[in-house]
Amino acid sequence: MPDKRLLWLGSGLVAATALYLLWGLGGRVWFILELRGIKLAGLVLVGIAVAFATVLFQTLSGNRILTPAIMGFDALFLLVQASLVLSLGGFGYAQLPSVLLFGVNSGAMMWASVLLFAAVLHRARHDIQLMILVGVVFGLMFRSLTSFIQRLIAPSEFAMIQGAMFAQFSGINRVELRAASLLLLMVLIWLWPRMAVLDVVALGRAPARSLGLDYDRVQMQMLCVIAALVSVSTALVGPITFLGLLVASLTHTLMRTHRHALLLPASALIAAIILVSGQAVFERVLRMQSTLTVVIEFVGGLLFLYLLARGKLR
């Protein structure tokens, strides 16, 4: 018997989906449905990826303010992408099949984040001020390096990465969608049997090790998974900084549990509901295409400041 709250969230998502697909449907019905279907799939994938990445990162870092985006993971993805364009040349980059490109991007991203964040997490796990500082510094560094690389490459090549740099939900591409679903599926297969392990990780390094968990190995694996998830969402719609924070905070408030078997599904559902219903309202009522991210960033940013000001969250 699944948790009642999960059932409610599930119905919420079904309702949001129906709203998004069917509202204002007319004219060439099947054509429009197909377009909306692709976008819907993209929104749901991004929701799952952002939610999982955030919940996992908060479990690993042991506090509720940090998210992969705040720690500069998205910026790292853009840097990885820019470096690939630089090293392969714009032509070589464009020649690669999209799926392979996606794989190379995410692979490089996983490698870089394990290298960078394993040491940081190990040393500064409970020092939240230091962690935020590291996030700001990393974010700045990644962004400046990215723009430095942009100066080195030709303007036409620059256009290739520019599309990825700003969050937008309008131009989700079918090939990327397929590659992203594949990666997400692999992540899910990894996660499924490990929900209980994640609960132990949340206890912290010392207690988890007392219970016989090979904490450091699991931490590496989780960093890889987080990097993969960030690749999925950033490749599809670009960086969104505060959605994860918003979602994780709503999830913890609603679920009040430590069990990832409940937290993860709930967070994914909440994120998908926010994105799908938000997009429906923005497209149909306000007739705007890209303002959803602005609102999410605004609300999420306010929440971040509020949590930081309260200073009590762990």
Place this chain on the structure above:
Amino acid sequence: MIEIENLSHQIGGKPILSGIDLTLPTGGVTALIGPNGAGKSTLLKLISRHLSLQSGAVALDGVSLASIPADQLALKLATVSQEVGVASRLRIKDLVAFGRWPHTKGRPDKADHYVVDRTLQKFGLVDLQNRFLDEVSGGQRQRAFVAMAYAQDTDWLLLDEPLNNLDLVHARALMAELKRMALEDEKSIVIVLHDLNYAVAWADRIVGLRGGQLEMSGKVKTVATSEILSALYETKIEVEDTASGRRVWYYS
């Protein structure tokens, strides 16, 4: 039996422990005492492998500790560290249930639930079992962590200053329970203590560290003397036998 041989440890070039040779026999309660910064926590962390060994050797029942896989070690040895972190959104009963993890790997059965319930009763946590860890007092939290290690049901139990935040009723109850476990369940318990009255009243053996060196070790009867303890702490410690036949230590 835990055998420690020529154990030394440095942090940032500063020696924390030097040349410790010590055998902790199976069974009984061993009190680990010594001034702040003596290296007691470091010693426990090395035994429980929370710190990795730099030089020297530690063996558990004749097997080198380094060669025991982590999940096997968790079935033999449970630890409660001095600084217990507060994982948020965790209820006391869930924390205690984590003690069963090494046995169940997340799939507890009826017997495990029974152990958890009994542990909650034993440590007086039944009324608190649904409270979140960050919503109880420091002493209650400490008891919950000790209860978790108890539920782990290992032969060895290493406790770093578990009496820290406990009132005298709960401190005494915990010591009595540890003593009972040593006698009836044949557990081996190593406990860092600061209160000499508890150490002498409940422990079978005392090990004293000072400045990273082993100063003393032996049966309570032989080492718990005014001279030896005064030397360990470099403070005058007096002893007096009361009419009811108990020893009382004065150092205030």
